Amino acid sequence: MTIHPTALALPAQPATFAALQAMQSIILGECLVGGASPFAALSSADASRYGVANAVFLGRPKDFKDTYLPQCCLWIPPETEAVSLSGYAGRASAEFEALILVYVDLRSDWYAAEQQILSIRDALLPALLHHERLGGGISTVIESEAQPGRGLCYEQIGGSEYRCFEARWWVRQQWSITGGRLL
Amino acid sequence: MLITTVRLERPEGTALLRGIPVQIEQAAPQDLERVDFAGARPFDAFWIYTIQGVPSIPLRRRDVLFDELNTDPDTSQPAKYRVAGLPETFDDHQEALCERIIGG
Numbered sequence: 110m111t112i113h114p115t116a117l118a119l120p121a122q123p124a125t126f127a128a129l130q131a132m133q134s135i136i137l138g139e140c141l142v143g144g145a146s147p148f149a150a151l152s153s154a155d156a157s158r159y160g161v162a163n164a165v166f167l168g169r170p171k172d173f174k175d176t177y178l179p180q181c182c183l184w185i186p187p188e189t190e191a192v193s194l195s196g197y198a199g200r201a202s203a204e205f206e207a208l209i210l211v212y213v214d215l216r217s218d219w220y221a222a223e224q225q226i227l228s229i230r231d232a233l234l235p236a237l238l239h240h241e242r243l244g245g246g247i248s249t250v251i252e253s254e255a256q257p258g259r260g261l262c263y264e265q266i267g268g269s270e271y272r273c274f275e276a277r278w279w280v281r282q283q284w285s286i287t288g289g290r291l292l
Numbered sequence: 293m294l295i296t297t298v299r300l301e302r303p304e305g306t307a308l309l310r311g312i313p314v315q316i317e318q319a320a321p322q323d324l325e326r327v328d329f330a331g332a333r334p335f336d337a338f339w340i341y342t343i344q345g346v347p348s349i350p351l352r353r354r355d356v357l358f359d360e361l362n363t364d365p366d367t368s369q370p371a372k373y374r375v376a377g378l379p380e381t382f383d384d385h386q387e388a389l390c391e392r393i394i395g396g
Contacts, residue, residue, distance in 0.1 A: 152305060169332035172372075172393045175354055176303040186330070216354075266329050267391055268376030269354055 119285040123203055124249045125185075128280055129167045131243040131250070132183055132207060136165050139236035142228045149177040169210075173266045178214040179229060183207050183278075199286035202251075207278045208258060209233070212271045222272045226261065230274045237278055249282040293317045298340070298357040298373070300349060309349045311360065315341045316373075325394055335391040338373060342386045351379040351388050367396040 137146055148163040155177075156162050164180035189206035211229050215222035237255030258275035265271070294316040300309040319337035327334045340357065351357075352375065359371040373390035380387045 169329055171333055171395070173329055173333060174304055176305055184332075264329075266333065267335075267354070267374050268389075 119200065119283060120249050121287045122249075122284055123282040124247050125205065125282070126167070127247045128243060128250050128282065129183055129185075129207060131247050132209075132278055133161065133165050133167055135236055135240060135244060136181060136183070136209070136233065137161060137163060139239065140229070140232045142232050147225070147229050147232065148179050148181055151177065175214065175267075175269070175271075178212060178271075179225065180212050182210045182212075184210070194290070199289040200283065201286055202281055202283045204279065204281045206256070207280070209237070209276045209278055210258075210264075211274045212264070213273075215270065215272045219272075226272050226274050230261070233274070233276065237276060243280065247282075249284055250280055251283045252281040254279050294359075294362065295343070296359050296361040299360055300347065300351065301356045301358065302349075302352070303354075304356040309347055312342060312347050312357075313344045314357075315343050316359070317341075319389060326391075334394045336394060337376075338390045338392060340373060340375075340388045340390050345384055346381060346386055350381060351375055351386050353378055355388075357390065364392070366394060369396065 140146065146163045148165050150163055151159065151161070159166065164177035166180065166182050168184050169182050185205050185207050190203065192201065192203040194201050211226065211233065213222045213225045213229070234255065240253060242250050243253050256277040256279055258277040260275065262273045262275055263270055264273050295313070296316065297311045297313050299307055300312060301307050317339045319339050323337070325334045325336060342351070355375040357373045357375070362371050363369060364371040371392060373392050375388045376391045377389035
Protein backbone atom coordinates (compact mmCIF):
# COMPACT_ATOMS: atom_id res chain seq x y z
CA MET A 110 0.00 0.00 0.00
CA THR A 111 1.31 3.41 -0.92
CA ILE A 112 1.45 5.84 1.96
CA HIS A 113 1.27 9.55 1.34
CA PRO A 114 2.41 11.90 4.09
CA THR A 115 -0.16 14.07 5.84
CA ALA A 116 0.27 17.36 7.64
CA LEU A 117 3.11 16.90 10.04
CA ALA A 118 5.37 19.42 11.70
CA LEU A 119 7.70 20.35 8.92
CA PRO A 120 11.40 21.10 9.01
CA ALA A 121 12.55 24.69 8.59
CA GLN A 122 14.57 24.12 5.45
CA PRO A 123 15.21 21.52 2.77
CA ALA A 124 17.85 18.84 3.24
CA THR A 125 19.20 18.27 -0.23
CA PHE A 126 22.54 16.72 0.65
CA ALA A 127 20.82 14.33 3.05
CA ALA A 128 18.40 13.39 0.27
CA LEU A 129 21.30 12.64 -2.03
CA GLN A 130 22.91 10.56 0.73
CA ALA A 131 19.68 8.59 1.04
CA MET A 132 19.82 7.91 -2.71
CA GLN A 133 23.44 6.85 -2.38
CA SER A 134 22.55 4.49 0.44
CA ILE A 135 19.73 2.91 -1.60
CA ILE A 136 22.03 2.38 -4.59
CA LEU A 137 24.77 0.87 -2.44
CA GLY A 138 22.36 -1.37 -0.57
CA GLU A 139 19.95 -2.44 -3.28
CA CYS A 140 21.66 -2.18 -6.64
CA LEU A 141 23.38 -5.56 -6.46
CA VAL A 142 24.80 -7.75 -9.19
CA GLY A 143 25.50 -11.31 -8.14
CA GLY A 144 24.68 -10.33 -4.57
CA ALA A 145 27.30 -7.59 -4.30
CA SER A 146 27.65 -3.96 -5.23
CA PRO A 147 28.93 -3.76 -8.81
CA PHE A 148 30.75 -0.50 -8.10
CA ALA A 149 34.49 -0.49 -7.49
CA ALA A 150 35.81 -0.59 -3.94
CA LEU A 151 37.38 2.69 -2.84
CA SER A 152 40.85 3.00 -1.37
CA SER A 153 40.85 3.43 2.39
CA ALA A 154 41.68 7.13 2.00
CA ASP A 155 38.80 7.73 -0.40
CA ALA A 156 36.45 5.56 1.64
CA SER A 157 37.24 7.75 4.61
CA ARG A 158 36.83 10.96 2.61
CA TYR A 159 33.51 10.02 1.01
CA GLY A 160 32.09 7.91 3.83
CA VAL A 161 31.23 4.94 1.61
CA ALA A 162 33.07 1.77 0.63
CA ASN A 163 32.22 1.72 -3.07
CA ALA A 164 32.38 4.17 -5.95
CA VAL A 165 28.96 5.78 -5.71
CA PHE A 166 29.79 9.48 -5.54
CA LEU A 167 27.64 12.45 -4.65
CA GLY A 168 28.49 14.99 -7.32
CA ARG A 169 30.91 14.52 -10.17
CA PRO A 170 34.40 13.99 -8.80
CA LYS A 171 36.67 16.70 -10.12
CA ASP A 172 39.45 14.21 -10.59
CA PHE A 173 37.80 11.34 -12.45
CA LYS A 174 39.67 8.20 -11.38
CA ASP A 175 39.34 5.30 -13.76
CA THR A 176 40.75 3.08 -11.05
CA TYR A 177 37.16 3.17 -9.88
CA LEU A 178 35.20 1.44 -12.61
CA PRO A 179 32.35 0.73 -12.59
CA GLN A 180 31.43 3.92 -10.80
CA CYS A 181 28.27 5.91 -10.27
CA CYS A 182 27.80 9.66 -9.87
CA LEU A 183 24.70 11.21 -8.38
CA TRP A 184 24.55 14.87 -9.18
CA ILE A 185 22.07 17.66 -9.76
CA PRO A 186 22.39 19.17 -13.23
CA PRO A 187 21.51 22.79 -14.04
CA GLU A 188 17.92 23.93 -14.55
CA THR A 189 16.12 20.96 -13.05
CA GLU A 190 14.86 22.69 -9.92
CA ALA A 191 11.48 24.21 -9.11
CA VAL A 192 10.46 26.05 -5.94
CA SER A 193 6.96 27.14 -4.93
CA LEU A 194 4.95 28.38 -1.98
CA SER A 195 1.68 26.86 -0.89
CA GLY A 196 -0.81 27.30 1.92
CA TYR A 197 -1.27 30.19 4.36
CA ALA A 198 1.47 29.46 6.80
CA GLY A 199 4.37 29.73 4.45
CA ARG A 200 4.73 26.14 3.44
CA ALA A 201 7.27 25.75 0.68
CA SER A 202 8.22 22.95 -1.61
CA ALA A 203 11.07 22.40 -3.98
CA GLU A 204 11.80 19.78 -6.57
CA PHE A 205 15.04 18.63 -8.02
CA GLU A 206 16.14 15.92 -10.36
CA ALA A 207 19.35 14.08 -9.68
CA LEU A 208 21.10 12.37 -12.51
CA ILE A 209 22.38 8.88 -11.83
CA LEU A 210 25.25 8.25 -14.19
CA VAL A 211 27.00 4.88 -14.25
CA TYR A 212 30.33 4.34 -16.02
CA VAL A 213 31.96 1.11 -17.09
CA ASP A 214 35.21 0.50 -18.90
CA LEU A 215 34.96 -0.63 -22.51
CA ARG A 216 38.63 -0.36 -23.43
CA SER A 217 39.79 -3.96 -23.09
CA ASP A 218 36.55 -5.74 -24.01
CA TRP A 219 33.57 -3.75 -25.27
CA TYR A 220 31.26 -6.77 -25.23
CA ALA A 221 31.99 -7.51 -21.58
CA ALA A 222 31.36 -3.82 -20.88
CA GLU A 223 28.04 -3.99 -22.69
CA GLN A 224 26.91 -6.91 -20.56
CA GLN A 225 28.20 -5.19 -17.43
CA ILE A 226 26.33 -1.93 -18.07
CA LEU A 227 23.12 -3.83 -18.80
CA SER A 228 23.42 -5.88 -15.62
CA ILE A 229 23.95 -2.72 -13.59
CA ARG A 230 21.01 -1.01 -15.33
CA ASP A 231 18.77 -3.98 -14.55
CA ALA A 232 19.81 -3.92 -10.90
CA LEU A 233 19.56 -0.17 -10.64
CA LEU A 234 16.08 0.45 -12.02
CA PRO A 235 14.22 -1.68 -9.42
CA ALA A 236 16.23 -0.01 -6.64
CA LEU A 237 15.35 3.47 -7.92
CA LEU A 238 11.66 2.66 -8.26
CA HIS A 239 11.38 0.87 -4.93
CA HIS A 240 11.12 3.85 -2.62
CA GLU A 241 8.35 6.42 -2.45
CA ARG A 242 10.30 8.70 -0.07
CA LEU A 243 13.92 7.64 -0.39
CA GLY A 244 13.59 5.25 2.52
CA GLY A 245 11.65 7.64 4.74
CA GLY A 246 14.64 8.83 6.73
CA ILE A 247 14.68 12.41 5.46
CA SER A 248 11.79 14.40 6.90
CA THR A 249 11.72 16.95 4.10
CA VAL A 250 11.31 14.37 1.34
CA ILE A 251 7.65 13.83 0.56
CA GLU A 252 7.87 12.20 -2.86
CA SER A 253 10.40 10.67 -5.18
CA GLU A 254 10.29 8.83 -8.43
CA ALA A 255 12.78 7.47 -10.91
CA GLN A 256 12.44 8.72 -14.45
CA PRO A 257 14.20 7.96 -17.70
CA GLY A 258 17.32 9.87 -18.52
CA ARG A 259 19.52 9.37 -21.53
CA GLY A 260 19.56 5.65 -20.84
CA LEU A 261 22.49 3.86 -22.39
CA CYS A 262 25.02 6.30 -23.74
CA TYR A 263 28.71 7.12 -24.09
CA GLU A 264 30.79 9.82 -22.40
CA GLN A 265 34.30 11.00 -23.04
CA ILE A 266 36.39 12.02 -20.05
CA GLY A 267 40.05 12.94 -20.16
CA GLY A 268 40.40 11.73 -23.71
CA SER A 269 38.85 8.30 -23.11
CA GLU A 270 35.43 6.95 -23.94
CA TYR A 271 33.26 5.17 -21.38
CA ARG A 272 30.03 3.21 -21.68
CA CYS A 273 27.35 4.75 -19.50
CA PHE A 274 23.82 4.47 -18.27
CA GLU A 275 21.87 7.48 -17.10
CA ALA A 276 18.60 7.75 -15.21
CA ARG A 277 16.91 10.60 -13.38
CA TRP A 278 15.63 10.58 -9.84
CA TRP A 279 13.03 13.22 -9.14
CA VAL A 280 12.48 14.37 -5.55
CA ARG A 281 10.07 16.79 -3.91
CA GLN A 282 10.92 18.28 -0.54
CA GLN A 283 8.67 20.33 1.71
CA TRP A 284 9.33 22.62 4.64
CA SER A 285 7.72 25.52 6.42
CA ILE A 286 9.08 29.01 6.60
CA THR A 287 9.65 29.71 10.26
CA GLY A 288 7.18 32.34 11.48
CA GLY A 289 5.43 32.40 8.12
CA ARG A 290 6.10 34.91 5.39
CA LEU A 291 6.66 38.54 6.28
CA LEU A 292 5.92 41.77 4.50
CA MET B 293 59.17 24.26 -19.21
CA LEU B 294 60.27 21.91 -16.46
CA ILE B 295 62.80 19.11 -16.33
CA THR B 296 61.88 16.56 -13.68
CA THR B 297 61.19 12.89 -13.08
CA VAL B 298 57.81 11.20 -12.84
CA ARG B 299 56.32 8.09 -11.35
CA LEU B 300 54.08 6.07 -13.63
CA GLU B 301 50.92 4.60 -12.09
CA ARG B 302 48.58 2.31 -14.02
CA PRO B 303 45.91 2.47 -12.78
CA GLU B 304 46.31 5.26 -10.27
CA GLY B 305 47.52 3.74 -7.01
CA THR B 306 49.67 1.07 -8.67
CA ALA B 307 53.19 2.34 -9.35
CA LEU B 308 54.80 0.64 -12.33
CA LEU B 309 57.90 2.74 -12.81
CA ARG B 310 59.69 5.50 -10.92
CA GLY B 311 62.27 8.10 -11.83
CA ILE B 312 61.32 8.57 -15.49
CA PRO B 313 63.17 11.71 -16.68
CA VAL B 314 60.81 14.02 -18.54
CA GLN B 315 60.36 17.54 -19.82
CA ILE B 316 56.99 19.13 -19.10
CA GLU B 317 55.63 22.02 -21.14
CA GLN B 318 52.27 23.75 -21.14
CA ALA B 319 50.44 22.70 -24.26
CA ALA B 320 49.10 26.19 -24.85
CA PRO B 321 50.57 28.67 -22.38
CA GLN B 322 48.19 31.47 -23.33
CA ASP B 323 45.14 29.28 -22.95
CA LEU B 324 42.42 29.49 -20.33
CA GLU B 325 41.58 26.46 -18.26
CA ARG B 326 39.58 23.81 -20.06
CA VAL B 327 36.74 21.68 -18.74
CA ASP B 328 35.03 18.40 -19.44
CA PHE B 329 32.79 16.03 -17.46
CA ALA B 330 29.92 18.54 -17.80
CA GLY B 331 32.05 21.36 -16.42
CA ALA B 332 33.05 19.47 -13.27
CA ARG B 333 36.60 18.73 -14.33
CA PRO B 334 38.72 21.85 -14.97
CA PHE B 335 42.22 21.12 -16.21
CA ASP B 336 45.28 22.52 -17.91
CA ALA B 337 46.93 20.73 -20.80
CA PHE B 338 50.63 19.84 -20.94
CA TRP B 339 53.02 18.01 -23.21
CA ILE B 340 55.28 15.55 -21.44
CA TYR B 341 58.37 14.37 -23.29
CA THR B 342 60.54 11.56 -21.99
CA ILE B 343 64.13 12.73 -22.33
CA GLN B 344 66.20 9.60 -21.78
CA GLY B 345 64.71 7.19 -24.25
CA VAL B 346 61.45 5.31 -24.26
CA PRO B 347 60.65 4.10 -20.71
CA SER B 348 60.96 0.35 -20.10
CA ILE B 349 57.18 0.44 -19.61
CA PRO B 350 56.06 2.80 -22.37
CA LEU B 351 53.45 5.44 -21.55
CA ARG B 352 49.87 4.68 -22.53
CA ARG B 353 46.63 6.62 -22.69
CA ARG B 354 45.00 6.96 -19.22
CA ASP B 355 48.29 6.48 -17.37
CA VAL B 356 48.77 8.74 -14.35
CA LEU B 357 52.13 10.45 -13.87
CA PHE B 358 53.20 11.99 -10.59
CA ASP B 359 55.95 14.61 -10.60
CA GLU B 360 58.56 13.35 -8.15
CA LEU B 361 60.25 16.73 -7.69
CA ASN B 362 57.54 19.38 -7.88
CA THR B 363 54.25 20.00 -6.14
CA ASP B 364 51.06 21.43 -7.56
CA PRO B 365 50.79 24.96 -6.10
CA ASP B 366 47.02 24.63 -5.69
CA THR B 367 47.13 21.43 -3.66
CA SER B 368 50.66 21.27 -2.25
CA GLN B 369 50.63 17.64 -3.37
CA PRO B 370 52.88 16.12 -6.03
CA ALA B 371 51.71 17.42 -9.39
CA LYS B 372 49.64 14.80 -11.15
CA TYR B 373 49.15 14.37 -14.89
CA ARG B 374 46.82 12.07 -16.76
CA VAL B 375 47.80 10.94 -20.24
CA ALA B 376 44.82 12.11 -22.28
CA GLY B 377 45.80 11.19 -25.81
CA LEU B 378 47.72 8.55 -27.67
CA PRO B 379 51.41 8.96 -26.71
CA GLU B 380 53.56 9.22 -29.79
CA THR B 381 56.54 6.89 -29.66
CA PHE B 382 59.79 7.69 -31.47
CA ASP B 383 63.08 5.81 -31.57
CA ASP B 384 64.48 7.81 -28.69
CA HIS B 385 61.56 9.25 -26.73
CA GLN B 386 57.80 9.47 -26.18
CA GLU B 387 55.50 12.49 -26.31
CA ALA B 388 52.23 12.51 -24.43
CA LEU B 389 49.44 15.05 -24.20
CA CYS B 390 48.46 15.21 -20.54
CA GLU B 391 45.89 16.93 -18.37
CA ARG B 392 46.44 18.29 -14.88
CA ILE B 393 43.33 18.89 -12.82
CA ILE B 394 43.19 22.41 -11.41
CA GLY B 395 43.01 22.27 -7.63
CA GLY B 396 42.00 19.32 -5.49
